[in-house]
Amino acid sequence: MSMQTATLQNKLITLRNNRLFEVFVVSVIIFSALVIGAKTYDISATTLTIISWLDMAITLFFALEIAIRFMAEERKRRFFLNGWNVFDSLIVIISLIPIENSEMALVGRLVRIFRVLRMVSVVPELRELLNSLLSALPKLGYVVLLMFIIFYIYGAFGAILFNQINPVLWGDISISMLTLFRVMTFEDWTDVMYETMEVYPLSWLYFLSFIFLTAFAFLNMVIGIVVSVVEEEHQRMKQETNPEPTITELHHEIVQLRKLLVDRQ
Template sequence: MCESESHPCDGEDKRKECDFCKYSSSITQSRWFDAFNMLTVVLDSIFIVHVIDPSQTNFPVFFYIADGFFLSVYLLECVLKVCADPRGYWRSASNVLSAVIVLVSWICWFVNVLSQAVSPKTVIVLRVLLIIRLLKMLPDTYTRAYQAFIAAFLRAMKTAVFLIGLMFVVMMIYAVAGYLFFGDPDTGDPDNWGDIGSALFTLFRLATLDDWTDVQQRLDDLSMEFSCIFTITFILICSFGFLNMIIGVVVTEMANAAEQIQKDIQCERKESVDKKKEIIVQQQKKKIERLLQRQTDDDRRLYFIKEYLHKVEEQDNTTKECLQLFTDMMQILKEELEDRQTDQTQKENSLQN
């Protein structure tokens, strides 16, 4: 009896839990929920930037009340999303990051309210990371675009590892040479070339062309021989050579990513059109099948309808083949016209020469 009585309770509990999950999902998937969360993030950002004074050591009570309000909204958002999709929520890296930041922020908030052992600035630094969620306000196309660009940048960095390593080797050679030639504390420039670390930092400035004339001017003032040759050759090799090659690799990957995004968008549009077309065709077929089922008393009419549909399908295939043939012919004519135009241009150039 106990077992039989426990089953209805379990089923009722599961049904209530399922209803609560559906209710939570309907809330989290609504537009006003996302809008309210984004508005909270924006107000929190404005609060952090314009209200908080970094020079303060003791914050007023208003700060803790407003901070607790924003943290409550973030916590409510996490709870509703977890209730809506308990497993899927933790599969997203952004959701995990938000949950960890909110949890740590709440712990710091309680500790600070009770004993003020944690500086509110620590909580502020953590909360600034939540502003990243403003990227969710972008449309899906832009979201996919920056994800593709980040992936392209990472691929470019993998390709450019060899160039970066080779550039570092060249910088080490020039750093040792600069330290030996210009690093003397009495007759040289110890501020820029006094040790290997300073020399590497100075060479990084030269590679990025950041006030490189000031570095060279100090060497010229000290009458360092061949210093201009040292500086010019390094800039030509690292700045105009390696850095431009690295930038070229990154730009190439970005261009390929942009082209791939356009192709994906076109494929998705084509698939959407094909699906709609398939749905329309299936609906027409169902209607025709219903008509055929109603005409069971007249075999000749059935035969005529079947033959007619078969001929219509053949006609559609023929039309498609004709369109494809016409496209191929136009492509061939285009290539012939381009060849003739190229030949004519070459003849005119030869006559002018």
Template sequence: MCKLREKCLRITTDRRFELGITAIILLNSFLIGVETYTENSTIRAIQSSILGIFTIEIILRYIASGGNKAFFDDGWNIFDLSLVLISYIPETLFANAATMTAIRVIRVFRVLRLLRAAKEIKVIITVLIKSMTAMFYNVILLGIFIYLYAIIGVGLFKMPNPEKMTQQERVRFEKYMEEVPNSPENSPDPFGTLGEAMFTLFRELTGEGWSDLRYNHISAYENGYIKATPAVITAYHISWLVLASFLLLNLVTGAILNNYQIVMDHSDDKEKK
């Protein structure tokens, strides 16, 4: 058994083996993309062969690891094994079309095996995993401010309900909406509800359409539909953009960079030893 393990260890740590598996993963990823355009027996046969190669690879890595504990202590092994096992689930096992679609979608995640193709990529993934705790609290902080600004936004910028207007007021409002439509035009009132306001703030966080919203609110003020003055409108949108885009998101970046340095230092220490 020791000889078999040593042999498997030599195979799995061989540079040519790693390059070969990487090439198979690339081919598999390419064919997954091709299958979105067309399906035929040749592609299915190649994909079945690739699945067989992946299975052999998993078996070799399992033997080389020396047992269950060593094998399952490596998160990448669990990741690879899960993707391979899912690929063996037959679609005919499920009569439900939604379940079959879900299985197909999960199989597409085999593309993610490319993440282990390079040492540098694995380092980045390790950094992201280590940063999850910090990012989780940053997301909570961001959520608190989104909620706060959304409540303020609904109070300041909620447009009147056309159903409660008189006929003359409704005609005037419809004419106003033709001249100053929502941004985008098919969207509801951006601050009409708390949920919509929170989504609008998230949209502004990406830098999309925040200046259009400002000008629309100024037009709404000039037409008497909201009471917030242009100064308040400008202060609201700029303060949110500065707080969210320039401060809160940079906290996430800082956490990732800090963990990246920690991982790199740990990696350097291991290489020196």
């Protein structure tokens, strides 16, 4: 690598890691989202033309920003090993394809909507939260499975007991489970309960036990899992940013300090 190339790469690395540059990129992403939203309104042809030019300028800026990040990477192959870099590159490449007046125009507009997700790849804190959510999915899957079992059991009971009271809400097990979801979200659930209590006065036990299991117990389990995974992801990223020295490195530092003390004596 020549001296000029090394100097250029150092400047690009400095620019990529600059906080103001990151804030500017986030601002452009937010502005891009506003431009996309403006297209959904009934606007004049002149305004639409201006918005189209702005959209092209934003796309070119994103292409330049990705080029800066790619050139700043010391090992170019590692750039595409990052899923977010691949995602950003695909979004920009598809946005650059002139398909506005073709059959693929709808696809192009939909792809541009996903440019808002680039904020996740730019802001480390958002990326950490999303990685935590993805890491928590396997554990949350078991909670969802257990919740489905509870829904299924209570739905079967509801379809058998309350079918004659209100077939619209309790006609079969699938409708009963949908009604129970309404109860879990507290959407006028007391109206459903009071209707069944006119025939079964103790049916309040059915609803209160279901709410306790789903809205309280399972919700707290989900929150606990997510908080635990977020903390683990935070510690992992902290170790990657500031890795702790190994025993070999500590031993080497001690030897160097001893050698320095001996030389001074």
